[in-house]
Amino acid sequence: LDSSFRLLLLLNSLDLKLLHSSIKRMGHEIRLTPQIVQSEVELLSKFSGDSDDACLCAVAFTSDITFANGCRAPPWRQVLGDICYIQVTLHDGSELFVAASTEGYYVIKGTNTAADYEKIGDIYPSLVDLLKKNSEHFRNRITNQEFMCVEVDKVIAEPDAKVALADRVAAPKVVTHMDDPAAVTDDGRTAQRKTPHGGKKTPQYTNDTSKSSAQPSSRWKSLGIGTETPIPSPQISSNTAPKKARGSVDLTSQISKRKSSSISSIKSRSRTSHWSTQPDSDVSDSSSETSEEEEQQERRPESNADLPSEYWQIQKLIRYLKGGNQTATVIALCALLDFDLKLEASHLAIRDSGGLDLLINLLETDDVKCKIGTLKILREISQNAQTRKAIVDLGGLQMLVQILQFPNRELKCLAAETIANVAKFKRSRRIVRQNDGIKRLVDLLINPGRPSSPVTGERSDLDVARSAALGLWSCSKSRKNKIALLRTGAVPQLGKLLQCDSDTVLIPVVGTLQECASEKSYQELIQSEGMVEHLVKRLKKQNEELQRHCASAIFKCAESDATRTLVRKYEGLDPLVSLLSKTSNKDLLCAVTGAVWKCSKNALNATRFKELKAIEQLVALLSNQPEEVLVNVVGGLGECAAHDPDSRASIRKAGGLVPLVQLLTGTNHSLLINTTKVVGACALDADSMIVIDKQDGVRLLWSLLKSVNTEVQACAAWAICPCIENAKDAGELVRSFVGGLELIVGLLKSDDLEVLAAVCAAIAKIAKDEENLGVLTDHGVVPLLAKLAITDSDHLRIHLCDAIARCCMWRNNRIAFGQASAVAPLVSYLQSSDSLVHRSTACALHQLSKDPGNCITMHEAGVVQSLLSMVGSTDEVLQEAAAGCIGNIRHLALANEKAKFK
Numbered sequence: 001l002d003s004s005f006r007l008l009l010l011l012n013s014l015d016l017k018l019l020h021s022s023i024k025r026m027g028h029e030i031r032l033t034p035q036i037v038q039s040e041v042e043l044l045s046k047f048s049g050d051s052d053d054a055c056l057c058a059v060a061f062t063s064d065i066t067f068a069n070g071c072r073a074p075p076w077r078q079v080l081g082d083i084c085y086i087q088v089t090l091h092d093g094s095e096l097f098v099a100a101s102t103e104g105y106y107v108i109k110g111t112n113t114a115a116d117y118e119k120i121g122d123i124y125p126s127l128v129d130l131l132k133k134n135s136e137h138f139r140n141r142i143t144n145q146e147f148m149c150v151e152v153d154k155v156i157a158e159p160d161a162k163v164a165l166a167d168r169v170a171a172p173k174v175v176t177h178m179d180d181p182a183a184v185t186d187d188g189r190t191a192q193r194k195t196p197h198g199g200k201k202t203p204q205y206t207n208d209t210s211k212s213s214a215q216p217s218s219r220w221k222s223l224g225i226g227t228e229t230p231i232p233s234p235q236i237s238s239n240t241a242p243k244k245a246r247g248s249v250d251l252t253s254q255i256s257k258r259k260s261s262s263i264s265s266i267k268s269r270s271r272t273s274h275w276s277t278q279p280d281s282d283v284s285d286s287s288s289e290t291s292e293e294e295e296q297q298e299r300r301p302e303s304n305a306d307l308p309s310e311y312w313q314i315q316k317l318i319r320y321l322k323g324g325n326q327t328a329t330v331i332a333l334c335a336l337l338d339f340d341l342k343l344e345a346s347h348l349a350i351r352d353s354g355g356l357d358l359l360i361n362l363l364e365t366d367d368v369k370c371k372i373g374t375l376k377i378l379r380e381i382s383q384n385a386q387t388r389k390a391i392v393d394l395g396g397l398q399m400l401v402q403i404l405q406f407p408n409r410e411l412k413c414l415a416a417e418t419i420a421n422v423a424k425f426k427r428s429r430r431i432v433r434q435n436d437g438i439k440r441l442v443d444l445l446i447n448p449g450r451p452s453s454p455v456t457g458e459r460s461d462l463d464v465a466r467s468a469a470l471g472l473w474s475c476s477k478s479r480k481n482k483i484a485l486l487r488t489g490a491v492p493q494l495g496k497l498l499q500c501d502s503d504t505v506l507i508p509v510v511g512t513l514q515e516c517a518s519e520k521s522y523q524e525l526i527q528s529e530g531m532v533e534h535l536v537k538r539l540k541k542q543n544e545e546l547q548r549h550c551a552s553a554i555f556k557c558a559e560s561d562a563t564r565t566l567v568r569k570y571e572g573l574d575p576l577v578s579l580l581s582k583t584s585n586k587d588l589l590c591a592v593t594g595a596v597w598k599c600s601k602n603a604l605n606a607t608r609f610k611e612l613k614a615i616e617q618l619v620a621l622l623s624n625q626p627e628e629v630l631v632n633v634v635g636g637l638g639e640c641a642a643h644d645p646d647s648r649a650s651i652r653k654a655g656g657l658v659p660l661v662q663l664l665t666g667t668n669h670s671l672l673i674n675t676t677k678v679v680g681a682c683a684l685d686a687d688s689m690i691v692i693d694k695q696d697g698v699r700l701l702w703s704l705l706k707s708v709n710t711e712v713q714a715c716a717a718w719a720i721c722p723c724i725e726n727a728k729d730a731g732e733l734v735r736s737f738v739g740g741l742e743l744i745v746g747l748l749k750s751d752d753l754e755v756l757a758a759v760c761a762a763i764a765k766i767a768k769d770e771e772n773l774g775v776l777t778d779h780g781v782v783p784l785l786a787k788l789a790i791t792d793s794d795h796l797r798i799h800l801c802d803a804i805a806r807c808c809m810w811r812n813n814r815i816a817f818g819q820a821s822a823v824a825p826l827v828s829y830l831q832s833s834d835s836l837v838h839r840s841t842a843c844a845l846h847q848l849s850k851d852p853g854n855c856i857t858m859h860e861a862g863v864v865q866s867l868l869s870m871v872g873s874t875d876e877v878l879q880e881a882a883a884g885c886i887g888n889i890r891h892l893a894l895a896n897e898k899a900k901f902k
Helices: 002-028 034-045 127-134 136-144 159-169 218-222 251-256 309-323 326-337 344-352 355-362 368-381 385-393 396-403 409-422 426-434 437-443 461-475 479-487 490-497 503-516 520-528 531-538 544-557 561-569 573-581 586-599 603-611 614-620 627-643 645-653 657-665 669-682 686-694 697-706 710-726 730-735 740-749 753-766 770-778 781-787 794-807 813-819 823-831 835-848 852-860 863-870 876-901
Strands: 058-061 082-089 095-101 105-108 119-124
Touching (some): 034 082, 034 127, 095 127, 105 127, 119 127, 127 136, 309 326, 309 344, 326 368, 344 355, 344 368, 344 385, 355 368, 368 396, 368 409, 385 409, 385 426, 396 409, 409 437, 409 461, 426 437, 426 461, 426 479, 437 461, 437 479, 479 490, 479 520, 490 503, 520 531, 520 544, 520 561, 531 561, 544 561, 561 586, 561 603, 573 586, 586 603, 586 614, 586 627, 603 645, 627 645, 627 657, 645 686, 657 669, 657 686, 669 686, 669 697, 686 697, 710 730, 710 740, 710 753, 740 753, 740 770, 740 781, 753 781, 753 794, 781 794, 794 813, 794 823, 794 835, 823 835, 823 852, 823 863, 835 863, 835 876, 852 863, 852 876, 863 876
Antiparallel strands (some): 082 095, 105 119
């Protein structure tokens, strides 16, 4: 038993040793992959050329056919481990045929017969080692590092492959700027590189020398390598691979005389010279979109195993398209349409196999069936952001614009719908405009009324108009395109289409109108062409998308009071209120609340909204809604509260004040502006002011005076005015804000007129408390107000005079205003045509006239004559102030006369 146990231990120890030995031996073995071979051949091709400084004359693959696994060897040789075969031309004129297998590289006789594949000599771990053994010239150049790098093409090398080969060549570890040529497809375009796992590498220009601390050797320095100043590379979008100009041939194709596949019925042309892309001054084309699609990155599966079977089936059909005749092309197109072309894998298959370039070439054929099939495919795949950008890069958009002139209605419809999909980013919309595409789309809107043909399947003119409207809808997101569209006279044509009953036609038509309605000229045209009535009618349809676009158009057009009146006239307020209940559709809710907001700026509309219980519905929307909706909801409540005192009570009773005050803590400027307006309007109601004070609303409003947005500052100051006026013990409330009075005095240094007017109005309210007025004076309010006296803004004059009149009631402030030269400019205010300016100016002059020095200044400025005409005014406050000022001046004159007689 003891011997058996020892024998088992010995056998176990032997097994472990054998296992470790096998693992160690396998670890030293090199198994080549198609990617490693590709990288070595590409890098060596850069050191090839006819010059004596080159290491080789040429190096290239013997076959252009690449299988799905990356191998180029025939399938019956792949079974034996062969990857590909390489033809090397040496400087002594001889040629080597090298087989690359998973075990390594070895020399063969050739690739013509089966006997030629017989191995000659040893197997080498790298192609460099094999060439050093078989070529003395190559060995000397590599050993001495005296060789010339030939820039085959400005493409990107795989960094790992470059480092691997550099190690085998024994070159110094220094980062050089030698880029590796990318794989080239058989139609002459540079294909995107793939990792060994099948994922696409993102091409990048690298210029990082910080990762290597080694310095180049003296030999490399003598050649000038490694000491050059790096040349900054151009920025390349991360979602596209570098492309060659169509028709260019790389070094590998010159050596191997590779065949380019072509379609017998199509002539491939260089669209860069055929299509006009003349420079335009509007490169900075504006767009209403907030995000640019051209910056999106492409997402690819991490390995080929993740690709579905449809990927490979679509690639097979693309090969049929390349080599088939006209009939085979039509059949292949029909077969492609049977796939789900909206899948990401379908887009990858078409782009990776060069199918997109092929489809665009097919648009140049004379066969209508081929064009129709091609356009149907392009219409589907152009819904993908990466694909539509590739279509633009290949010049497909210009061809689609040309097809709009064809007589065939089916072609025109498909081309317009494809343009609608492609024109989703700024550059594509600019190309459509530059190639007269907007004018051609507008021409398709003319509707003679020809119906569709059930026999031939030809579309109706209404279908053509719908497709054109889709194209215009996408193009109208650019402001310059809106201007171009306006010049074509498209608005009346869109107005005619607005009268049809088909929802499929109405949606793109109204969508185009609402997109363009952001421009004032379009707003006026929509009103004058009588479209408001039709927009209101379409609100009553049950299609939510159509309702959204109609509400959005009303929202933008209701900036004009005439449009608001028309909406009420055509009974559009009722459907708007009814749509407020559709809270699940946020886009629709945003458009409807926006229309309610703008329409409520009309006092009669605000009254009607109150009757329809719209205020209660708006208050219910103050919670759990996105900011876009909240801005409109709060804006509508603010307009209703400003017009009708009963609406303020309705907001309070519906519980809207608490969420409104809470919204003052936000950061969205548009929302803050509307919230301050509605809180200020509600503060006019005494009961509402109590709620606002309890919720610390006045402090929140005061804190908004520190905002960087001047409009927020102005609205907060305006809202503070009614809060101070209606708050209990307002003086103590204001003094409780630490640094509050200093802050509001500091705003008198602002450059914004609205901020200055609002702050002056707030100071007039604050100065009613004597203690607060003393603090304001200590902070230097008098000289700051005096500096504002030289202004031509009647809006600012009204509130400035109110503030001066209040500040005169503290000690020697009247004298200070006179010393600051603020009296004479106030006299000129009496020449204004605004009666409110007269009233506030007379009050300020009355207070200032209590100082004798100011009376003399006023009299010299000719104030008496102006005030005499105002004594007979119907405004009692103006009467008393004017009479009081004249009385003070007269008393001073009488006192002066008495002093003379004494």
